Amino acid sequence: MTHGSRDALRSLALQHLSPGDAEKWVGLLHPGARLEVAAGSDDVAGRLGGLPALPAASEWPLWEGHGPLSFVASIDCASLPLAAVDIDLPDAGTLLFFYFDGQLDDGEALVLAEDRESWAGARVLYVAADEEVVERGTPAGVESYPVVPLTARLGMTAAEPWHPQIRDVFAAGAPLGNRYDHPVCSQEFLDALWGFDGEVGHQIGGHAHSVQNPVEIEIAEAVLDGKVSWDDPRLSDEAGGWVLLAQFDSEDAAGMMWGDAGALYWLIRPEDLAERRFERAMFTWQCG
Template identity: 55%
Template sequence: MVGCIIKGMTSQTSLHDLARTHLPADMAARWLTLLRPGAGLAKAEPGEPLAGRLGGAPELPEGEEWPVWEGQGPLAFVARVDCAALPVHVLDIPLPADGTLSFFYFDGQIDDGEAFVAPDEPETWAGARVIYAPAGAKVTERPTPAGLEAYPEVPLTARLEPTAPDIWHPVVERTVGVDPRGEGWPSAFTDALYDHSAGPGHRVGGHADPVQNPVEFEVAHGVLGKDVRWDDPRVAEEAERWVLLAQFDTDDDADMMWGDCGALYWLIRPQDLAERRFDRAMCTMQCC
């Protein structure tokens, strides 16, 4: 049985209502095709099914060492997600049907924030890792390395929720046929979307909810290289090749603060996800 609370219909109705209220009918119909299901993760209340947790101590497969950024130090354990407890039959990305995903990030505890993971600096990519433990794999709980303090453990439950692309994501203009920066785009709809958003939150799958600009652009530019201009059409093309694997927001209960009230985002190409090539996932952080 999937450990997921099937909620989110109110939010979905709200997104439909927003589009139909603020967009012409033809634009609304096209924009609504962009909605995608995501698994929102929230602190589990007593009795709710568990889908993972923030913080605590990770359980890693035998033979898998604690992730280390060579020359910098060990990564902090951020979260674990139980794939069997997610609505993988509803999500539109090829997540494993079972097993666990563990997320690690170099959070600045070791060097007081001097080193920073950035998509356009390949030498920093080792500062973020995703480790997959297949179902049935023998795992052991690992102690937190010296120099790191484990984040407080927060149990998570999953709630199915509709997600919309950031208004500046290239898929919006391509699908709707109107540039959101142009006069043909109703600014009231943009304002209504921002008012509707409660912030990034924790999520697996669906669209990323960026703090600033689309995170897909940051990853695409990093993959293409610094010599490529941001306005090069190849950046937008590459951005559409990446999907959100997971995002983890600033969280008071877990004592997690990413920059100034920011969030961590892991993106991956669908083909790499289907092949379980989590070593090819890319991470970026955005904050206010």
């Protein structure tokens, strides 16, 4: 929902919440690596666009029946502030993110979390630091995005008050994904949070900045095949079992526009992340 330093967010919370509630809320912040366009002498932690460096034996990711995916971003794990980020990333190697962006079919086929048949339309690959790689040109019909180098800056991230983790602290049992009767859901506090920094941005770890409802709920609905209602505790439990791996906002500098100025999100279960099972990451996207 927003991000910033712990002190700045605590100060904001104290303007709208009681001291006790403010400290509870601050305790729910998660550290994340915000990825900003690099300039000058900034250390580069990754890039949007360009061409991926893939292991020689690896094929370009493909959605069977639709075509090759577009390359979105690469992240150099060794250049991230790993000790401070809240997820268990490898300390070296590269994460590569691919997505079927509609170039080949003018946007006809959509990659949707709730559509299992479309899950192959988004992929995250991990390339170990000691693997031999070769930069690959894009497949026919797919144009690469302009290269935009990214630098990483550590910040604290805040989730929406109706995020399951936040709701469980301030209003356990309140309807999932809805505002409830507590000052953390007051319009004044929400406006202050959005006004503090409402940019979705690019990010590794931390709380996702969802454009709509919390992306964890979308993923939970998808893996439960949409068969569980929002008032069923199984949905909340499932949503709590996913963490943000990466989010990539629309970015003018890279010529990236996800729907109506939306964002792409990859989430993963902590146990899969610990075992480096990146093929089990789940994807969704949201726009306004």
